[in-house]
Amino acid sequence: MDKSNDKKNNRHHDVLANIELPEIELPLRQRRLREALLQSGYAEKDKIIDLAKRKQNKGISGTKPGIWVIAASIVVLLFSYGFYYAFLTAPQVVANVTLQVNPAINLSIGERNTVVDAIGLDEQGQQLLSGLNLKGQQVQDVLRIITNALHEVGILSLERRILVAVSPVSDMISEPDITILIGTVRNTISKYLMEQGLLLDVKIALLSEELTDVVLASGLMPLYYVDLVNAVGSEMALQVLALEKESGIDSILFKQELDTISALFIDMTDAGISAENALVAIKTALNADMQLTMLSTIIDALINLVEEGLSFEEALMAIQQAIHTDPTLQDFDELIELSEDDNPYETDEIDDAHEMPDDDDETDSDVQETDDTDDQHELPDDDIPDSDVQETDDIDDQHETPDDDIPDSDVQETDDIDDQHELPDDDIPDSDVQETDDIDDQHELPDDDIPDSDGL
């Protein structure tokens, strides 16, 4: 690269590096947030909610939350079969309404939406219900009593969600009636939360009897499937469950990661991928990653490709190719990035149709930019073509040896393998490029995820 070009490149970097940045302060808001944060329950999240304080002074204070999860799991495992069949065989029960806010509670619903029985599915649930006489009352009254009790002991904090699974029992309840029941449940809980100014997320799903059957037989609670069922329906949720056996993944691991699998499934459907295709993608990822360590990465990459304009089949092929090229998945990110860059539908931000002549006279398609170590040291070419001048930098620029045109002291020479895999973005003739402003979320974690500090 000649010196004049270096100069122009430096200029572009300098503009960015020397731009005057706004420095905004919001002292009032900063102070208010600080105080609220430190007073909030978040700071005390490891404190145990003492359900027992409502009743006798016995039980659970001083126990860590993790213990509750284990305890709840054991209780569920021990009682699931008996619990389920008990409900099935009870003729007066037409449906089950299972709430989980940690604690978890099951309400057996009889005709005319009366509560036939209420059972705590974990120790917290049992404590919450102890002393409450709920049988024979209308489901809306019972739900109000329960949510109020949850609120009283401080359980209804923002970080929790209320999950409700409604499951019909056999043919004991008609479709309109179960719809009415769901509406009643939703309205009752929402109304209470609104009255109390609480902003918890409430998810309600109707689980088919078949799905409930399978879920309970797996030793899990139907509640785990609320999100999934809401997204894809009971039938598809059943197929997701079947993946455990199909893929041969360790059963415990599969159950542990079911939340993740469900979330990814939902992400895919949110991105416009059909449930059937999402299932294929999950299968592909599971087969490639039996330890489930790269599952999110694989599916996120697929979503990115689709959102960038590839068809699902093309995106899946790219994923499969990356997996095939590197079955260890260690270079998966880089291989996929390569695919993204090759994507003829990828339409970055620039409206090429209106673009001023670039500083290179080659057509991009004719050039395979070897994004080697040299490139890492190259400054971007001059960005502002003079209106009267068509810049015609030599194609060899792309292959030239490192020069010293990186003004950034932080940039040191590296020969990362990642970069060697990268191809240029601009290797498609501009005229063939359709423009969209897709966001590349390849670094994205699930929305609510906290970045794992392990990775830091």
Added chain:
Amino acid sequence: MYDRQAEKELVAQAKFDPEAFGKLYDQNYSAILNYCIRRTGNIELAQDITAETFVKALKSISRFEWRDVSFSSWLYRIAGNELISYFRKNSYKSVSLDYLSESHGLEPVSPQELEDEFIAAQEKLERHKEFLAIREQVGKLKQKYQDVIALRYFSNKSIQEIAGILNKPEGTIKSLLHRGIEKLKTHANKVRIT
């Protein structure tokens, strides 16, 4: 001056001492807020994302393990994920502020004072026309380029820090940075940044 060891000790203390978290908050609030403002160009939205970032950090600080990257980088990562969530959906739902105000008694401040603060901030932001023009162009890039350019030039992070925040090799960061600027330049005739 950034004192890594002091921050490390503060983080350890913050796992059980809210006041220590308060100090971390004081040290990082402005940086995160301004990072979010510079990414979004929207003060209200940036404020929400910043609040959400700190709420999530507080919720998860007990799980935070100090490895090679600072606590502040972790905050950038959380904020980055919140930003991605916003960019992806083109909307952002932050419940933290509302929840905190209703459940945990935000300090009472008159709405007028808050409004005045916002107006002053907005005016200050709008004075940076050159920055806003460049931000707009950067905002049209793919997310991966936005991430590195914003961290490098809008938050003055080193390549090493960016690598830590984005959990990617330094070489990849350099490459993304290079290519991101390359893409930015093709649009520069519209922006007139020189």
